[in-house]
Structure formats: structure tokens, C-alpha cells
Amino acid sequence: MKKIIFGNILILVIFLLAGRGNIDSHLPTVSAVKENQEQIPFGEMKVTFLDVGRGEATLVQMDDGFTMLIDTGTKGYENQLIEELIRNRVSEIDILIATNDSEEYTGNIVVLLKKWPIKKIMYAELFKKDIMGKIGFTPEIEKKALFAEDIINIANNVKIKILSPDEPYSNNPQGNSLVFQLIHGEVSILFTSGIDEDTEKKLVEKYDLKSSILKVSDMGSIQSSTPEFLQEVDAFMAVVFPAVETFERNEEVLERLNESWMDVYQISRDGSVSIISDGKDYIVEKKENSN
Numbered sequence: 001m002k003k004i005i006f007g008n009i010l011i012l013v014i015f016l017l018a019g020r021g022n023i024d025s026h027l028p029t030v031s032a033v034k035e036n037q038e039q040i041p042f043g044e045m046k047v048t049f050l051d052v053g054r055g056e057a058t059l060v061q062m063d064d065g066f067t068m069l070i071d072t073g074t075k076g077y078e079n080q081l082i083e084e085l086i087r088n089r090v091s092e093i094d095i096l097i098a099t100n101d102s103e104e105y106t107g108n109i110v111v112l113l114k115k116w117p118i119k120k121i122m123y124a125e126l127f128k129k130d131i132m133g134k135i136g137f138t139p140e141i142e143k144k145a146l147f148a149e150d151i152i153n154i155a156n157n158v159k160i161k162i163l164s165p166d167e168p169y170s171n172n173p174q175g176n177s178l179v180f181q182l183i184h185g186e187v188s189i190l191f192t193s194g195i196d197e198d199t200e201k202k203l204v205e206k207y208d209l210k211s212s213i214l215k216v217s218d219m220g221s222i223q224s225s226t227p228e229f230l231q232e233v234d235a236f237m238a239v240v241f242p243a244v245e246t247f248e249r250n251e252e253v254l255e256r257l258n259e260s261w262m263d264v265y266q267i268s269r270d271g272s273v274s275i276i277s278d279g280k281d282y283i284v285e286k287k288e289n290s291n
Contacts (some may be wrong), residue, residue: 040061044278045061046276046277047275047277048273052072052073052081053073055074055104057071059088066154068093068097069093071105072109075103075107085116091116092116093112093116093119096112096122098178099124100124100127100177102194105194109134120141121135122143122144122145123144124146124176127176148163149162149166163180163181163209164178164203174193175194179191179203187213187277188213189213190209192217193218194224200217200229212236213236213238213275216239216253220253222250227256231260237262238265239267239273242267
């Protein structure tokens with residue numbers, strides 16, 4: 001009788017293990033992703049504005065395998081972030097940049113810490129306390145606070161130039177978000193996080209903001225993207241991420257963008273959008289939104 005019971009238990013355990021394997025079999029393991037990691041052509045940089053449902057997340061990949069993620073999207077949409085990173089064959093993250101501490105930008109930072117090896121996390125000094133509170137005790141990860149005028153070299157011909165903040169620019173916390181240019185030779189992308197009109201004015205006064213591509217601030221809300229700011233940036237292309245449920249992008253802002261002769265890509269409409277840069281020019285690739 002004991003042998004029969006033991007045999008039945010063994011069959012049940014095998015069945016459960018087999019079933020669990022089938023549930024996860026459609027998702028690549030980290031090792032499988034690494035073995036099939038996409039090769040970026042020599043001398044090129046790929047920047048993908050990820051369709052993560054709500055909020056912002058941008059993936060930067062270099063030909064030597066370097067991978068950087070800028071923001072993580074909104075909590076509650078973590079599966080879409082995970083799917084996008086797997087689709088882009090990300091096995092580890094060299095640098096994670098948190099541009100501010102709000103849910104739309106760093107809502108999935110804890111999920112990433114559990115799912116992917118992360119070597120370094122960078123953030124604006126003004127948000128250090130809040131970002132450290134989210135990531136907790138992680139001594140294996142290097143942390144670095146960023147300040148205006150910092151230059152971060154990530155490849156021979158690629159660098160990040162930090163523009164803001166060096167002091168609180170706005171009473172609105174998001175107005176003090178991290179702003180920087182990602183520069184690949186003659187191609188530059190301006191990342192504006194969630195800054196507002198007050199911060200835009202200060203940036204216009206302080207810097208030459210001309211860039212090839214603009215990541216539109218605060219998911220296209222009316223509090224930013226003033227005509228004066230857009231004129232100074234003078235970009236050829238703009239990318240607008242999906243807003244959270246509590247507000248939608250303002251049609252007036254979209255009109256401003258279109259009137260400035262920029263090619264406007266809306267992630268909620270166009271799906272993930274990739275920029276392939278060779279340092280002199282770039283091409284645009286789209287993954288159509290399946291929604």
C-alpha cells in the first residue's frame with residue numbers, strides 16, 4: 001500500500017513540474033536571451049522608445065553590447081516592459097537612468113531589479129533619497145548622482161551631456177527632473193523627462209538646445225513644450241509617450257509639434273519606435289502597436 005501511495009505522489013509531482021514548465025515555456029530565459037542577443041551593426045547606436053502601455057521607458061543599445069535603460073514605465077504595466085526588453089534581447093542592463101521618482105518614470109524599478117542584472121543606477125541628486133528608497137539595499141549595484149554639466153562617455157563617439165538640474169528650478173517636483181542630451185556624433189536626442197514651462201525657460205537661457213530628436217516632456221501635457229522651447233530645440237523628430245489615465249496629452253501640444261515641421265511619433269498610436277544612428281544620420285523603424 002505504501003508503495004502505491006508513494007508512486008501516486010511521485011506521478012503527481014512530475015505532472016505539476018511539467019505543467020509549470022509549460023506555463024513559462026513561451027518566455028525566453030536570461031541565458032537564452034543572451035545567446036541570441038541582437039547584434040547592432042559596427043559603429044551604430046539603436047535607441048528604442050518602448051511601448052510600455054503607460055509612462056516612459058527608452059532602451060539604448062550599442063554595437064559592443066552596451067545596454068542602457070532610461071526610465072521604466074508605470075507600475076501595473078510591468079508585463080509590457082518585460083516583453084519589450086525580451087523582444088529586444090536584453091540580457092543585462094549596464095546603466096539604468098531614473099529621471100525622476102514618479103510612477104510614470106520609475107514605477108517598475110523594483111521589477112527590473114528582480115528580473116535583470118543591473119550594473120549601475122544613475123539619477124538626479126535632487127531625487128536621490130526617493131530613488132534610494134525604491135531600490136533598497138543593493139550594494140552590488142553602483143549608484144551615481146548626476147549634476148548639470150556632467151559628461152558621461154559610453155562609447156568612442158557617444159556621450160551623455162547632463163543639462164539639468166543643478167538646483168531646484170521649479171516648485172513642481174517634476175520640473176526638477178533629469179534633462180540630458182544623448183549625443184552620437186552629429187545625431188543628438190534631447191530627453192526632457194517631466195519638466196515644466198519654468199524649467200524650459202531656464203534651459204533656453206542657459207544652453208544651445210538644438211537636437212535632432214526631441215523626447216517630448218511629460219507625455220505631451222500642456223504644462224510644457226512651449227513654442228519658444230520647441231523653436232530653440234529645432235528638432236526634426238519628436239516622440240510622445242502615452243500619458244497615465246489621470247490625464248491625456250493635450251491636443252494643443254500636438255498642434256504645436258506638427259506646426260514646427262517635426263515628424264511626430266506617438267507611441268500609443270505607432271507602437272515602439274527605434275532610431276538607428278551611424279553618428280551622421282539616422283533611420284526610423286516602427287513596431288506596430290498590436291492594441
